[in-house]
Amino acid sequence: MGSRTGRAFLRVATGAILFFMYVPLALVVIYAFSDSGSSAWPPTSLSLKWVEIAIANTGLRDAFLTSILVALGATVIALVLGSLAALAVARHRFFGRELVSFVVIFPIALPGIVTGMALSTTFATTGLPLGILAIIVGHATFCIVLVYNNVIARLRRTAGSQEEASADLGADSWQTFRFITFPALRSAMLAGALLAFALSFDEVIVTIFVAGGVKTLPIWIFQSFRLANQVALVNVAGMVAILLSVIPVYFATRLTQDTGAVGRT
């Protein structure tokens, strides 16, 4: 497609797809400032009315804080487990290595509803309580792959020879990790953690199955669809949800420009 018409077609198609992708997001922001609180288009007038009501809504605020807490918990677990798994797979040869890299991807390749049902029946069968810990366990399980992918992409690019050189110069395993391996991985780990946070903060499919009565922000939004006095707040809450996932992802892409691991999952 080197011809001029070919290029023109590609340019127009690219523009059209980007328009298609951004219009629904832009509408959420416009509706958040719409006075009427209904989906009728065009909005009659714009105001901060619903933003103020949303800020004053304690249910919404609690849900927001719960989501932050869940996302932090899931991110910490995913960060530790994902980094350990990446170090094991990238720096060791062992039986079952392929299996580990497959099992890490599994929770995100399978439909969320299967993961949700599996965790939920497990909690019901073993008598463990549903709730915030169950949500964190569920989120951590599919967030591991985000950290794993980022760290393993970085490990493949940083040669093991630096670690060998460190050992040759008399450093022990801990010093090699502390002064060679960890500094090389730090930004990839941070990028993976940011993605894990963003994914957990937004997750709803698995969360519904394990939440018990706990309300995360997406669950609050989901339940508001059916509540007449809250549905007008959905767009405001949605605007916050979009910002809190897009901002971490933006920084994650800046941190991993060398490997481009952000888009691979």
Place this chain on the structure above:
Amino acid sequence: MTTTAPSAESPGVPSSARRRLAAALHRRPRLRLGLLLAGPGGWLFLAYLGSLAILFLNAGWSRDAFTGLVKRDWTLNNFAELVTNPLYRTVTLRTIGMAVAVTVTCALAAFPIAYYMARVASPRVRGLLVVAVLMPLWSSYLIKAYSWRQILSGDGVLNWALTPFGLHGPGLDIVGLWLVLTYLWLPYMILSVYAGLERIPNSLLEASADLGGRGFMTFRRVILPLAFPALVAGSIFTFSLTLGDYIAPSLITTTQFIGNVILSNFGVPNLPLAAALSLIPLVVVTIYLLIARRLGAFEAL
């Protein structure tokens, strides 16, 4: 980058206990590997594969119609119900059909923009476009689906835009859902195809041109076959995510998909039947993954 030089602790004189431990670990790579794998391996095998096993176990149990309690004797009754009840067959086929339709439209829509990103745009524009595709992908799924509900509703923006032309949108129905699901999963397909197209060496395209291949011929005989594994890799997401979705279907339509049927049986109504039903997407996606692996998609992930 901050400094990596030691400050408080000196690297030259570590405490002897730590040094002995580090030396022991260095001499025993198996032990080191075991310590690395214990956490993530234990978590994924226990918390995840263990849960899947318990899900399978639950699928064979049954719910006592009188007491409402789950009876723990394993039978094939639920599976027989899935096969013989025509409702579940219809819903399964409808969901798979939707997943195929969404995958095909995602592939068609993704190819031009992915091609532009990978082979036409300058490196700077390419970087911007990758970020531009990533942002919608990571934006709140629930809100994107809800935004489409507002767009497609009777007094929404789509009908407002189309009315002057004497047209109207697909409305809150199955065609609307197809559009919404295509929207939701399109970024996954774009990024996957982009990665595949970017890997094709320029020399192959030049060779094709040297041998007399015109634009379309090169596209069909060189680019498409080389990008195909990446296309299949992207389709894993579009297919699997459609198959397991129950929120977009319930927001946009009143039509039942597998996810809705599972959710409506979940919990008190009939947890064992819900467990059996959720094995349907599990099995379908596993078969899809096996086919995708044969087509080389795993190397393109």
